[in-house]
Each structure stands twice: as structure tokens, then as C-alpha cells.
Amino acid sequence: MLSSLAAELRQSLSILQKQEIQTASEVLSGALGKSAAVPIGDDCAAIPDGDGYLLLAAEGMLPELVEADPWFAGWSAVMVNVSDIAAMGGRAIAVVDAIWSQSRETELIWAGMTAAARTYSVPIVGGHTNCHSPYSALAVAILGRARQLITSFDARAGDALLLASDFRGKPHPSYPFWNAATDRDPAELRQALAILPHLAEAGLCAAGKDVSMGGILGTLLMLLETSGCGAVLDLDQIPCPPELSLNHWLITFPSYGFLLSVSPHQVAAVRACFQQQGLRCEQVGKVQAEPELLLRSASESLVFWDFRQQPLTGFRH
DSSP, X not given: OHHHHHHHHHTOHHHHGGGGGHHHHHHHTSHXXXXXXXXXXXXXXXXXXXXXXXXXXXXXXXXXXXXXXXHHHHHHHHHHHHHHHHHTXXXXXXXXXXXXXXXXXXXXXXXXXXXXXXXXXXXXXXXXXXSOOSSOEEEEEEEEEESSOOBSSOOOTTOEEEEEEOOSSEEOSSSSBEEOSTTSOHHHHHHHHHHHHHHHHTTSOOEEEEOOTTHHHHHHHHHHHHHTOEEEEEGGGOOOOTTSOHHHHHTOXXXXXXXXXXXXXXXXXXXXXXXXXXXEEEEEEEXXXXXEEEEEETTEEEEEEETTTOOSSSOOO
16 A cells, blocks of 8 residues: 555654754755855755866765675765765766775775776875775765756646656665666666767756665755645656565665656657667656655655645755
8 A cells, every 4th residue: 555655754864864954954954055156955065166166075984884784885876976086967077085994904895996986987186095984985976067057946837747767777685776886888878878868958858866875865855845846746657677676675785876846848869868778768757836845656646745834954956
């Protein structure tokens, strides 16, 4: 039943943790945040620069992932940052890292980071290392540049919601992660990311986000909140890898996944850009003015989230 699925998803840790971002929005939504030329709350900070924008972002890895699978944590730290840059219509320039460890044995973390840096053709140009920490931790920051932006603030009522993903992968054995990256041809991965700046520069898409650790639902909620609107999400239209249930897929980080808010007359052109590279891109819903997320399946529908009663991150249009 849709009601039991919704109840399960509302208690998902990946969605609940997004509410912790309110600790930042409470501070940055004031005068300090309003001094930014581009609104705060997106995948990257966008800083006007000549005829485009510098993009700046950072990601921290889960400490348990760093401990249990240091190579994969290193890889993921670079990959998720590159995805954030692409999600805003940009191309990555360089990354820096911060590694805190209990000893000098950080070879696996470095091996994962350098493998991803080579794959995505983005150099590691500096950072910070501490080998006398009481715990292990890893964070990576990235710099990129965009000529035209895809933002989280520009979804409009009437837009189609498109989900782009890559099913040529496999589930991680221990984490809600669909791995469509580590065993793939690097040129294919770079070409897939290059679709996003092409869409921005061609005027085909102005709003969207990469699907983060909040999964499809958590990412959509963040997009709607920052754009000040709502949506109808048709669960029956969401493509799902055969290895996963829809429940699991909705809260999985897909390694390559983007939610895009696209004008109806641009849908066919946007879908074609992904399909030409063997990627899935389907319309899964529609943006609406009412500030709530409505889930629909077969003949059932229910309000999953009402922003008038419950904020998510606190960053608003």
C-alpha cells in the first residue's frame, strides 16, 4: 500500500539527515547569506566570474565508510564532488582534500581518490593531512566553472520532472549505493557528465539537482523547497534497476543520477541527449505551484511532504 511505503520512506535515515542542514540554513539565511550574489542552498556555491560562474563545493564522507572501505570512500569523495559541479551545468577544474587518520596508513584512501581523479580527469592540487587524529575522516572540496547555470531555485509549475540514471552497475553490498562508476570506461563517464553543461548552455534546462545520498525522494524535496513549489511524483513511472526494489531505489545514491525540471516543449530534446549515450531518462512527475510533494501510484495518491507545515533543509526560494 502507498501509505505504508510513504511511512517507511519518511523514516529513512537519508531523508531525516537532510533536516540537519537546518543548522546551517538558520545561520546563512540571515544577513550573511543574503550578501551572496547567488542564493545559498544549491549543490555548489556559484560565484559570478566574468562571462560565467566559479563553482565551489565540498563533501564529507561517512566515518564508517572511511573505516570499512577506505578505497571506495576515497573514490566516492571525488566522484560526488564532480557530480555536484555537473549538476549545476559546470565542468570540474580541481579538488583539494582533508584527511584525518590515526596513523600514516592512508594508502587505500589515496588510491581511491587518485583513481577517481584520473577517471574524471580532475587533478588533486592540495589539501590537509593529519596522521595523529583519534579517528579517521575524509573530506574533499572542488572548484569548477559554468557558462550557464542549472540551479535548485528555478523549477517552475508546469515543468516536467525528468530522472536521468545509469543502470549499467550493481548495488554496493553494505550501503544504499548503486555503483555505475568504478568498473566503467572513464571516457564514457566523462561524456555522461558533459551532458549537463550542454543542457545548460543550449538553454534546454535551467533547474535540477544531482541525486544525492537522500535518494530520489530526498533530492526532489530539496529541489522543491529551494524553488518554492511542489510536485506530483508518479512512482509507477520511475525506472528501477531489476536488482533493487522500488522502495530501496528511492533512497539509494545512484552514482550517476540527476533530477531535472524541464519545460514540456524541451522534454524530448533533453531525453534524447541521455538516451544517445545509453542512459535512462524518463518523465516521472510534474512540478506544481502547491508547496507539497504528492506521491501517486495506480489509483492511490497521498501527500508525502507539506512544506507549509514541515521544512526540510530550511533553504527556501
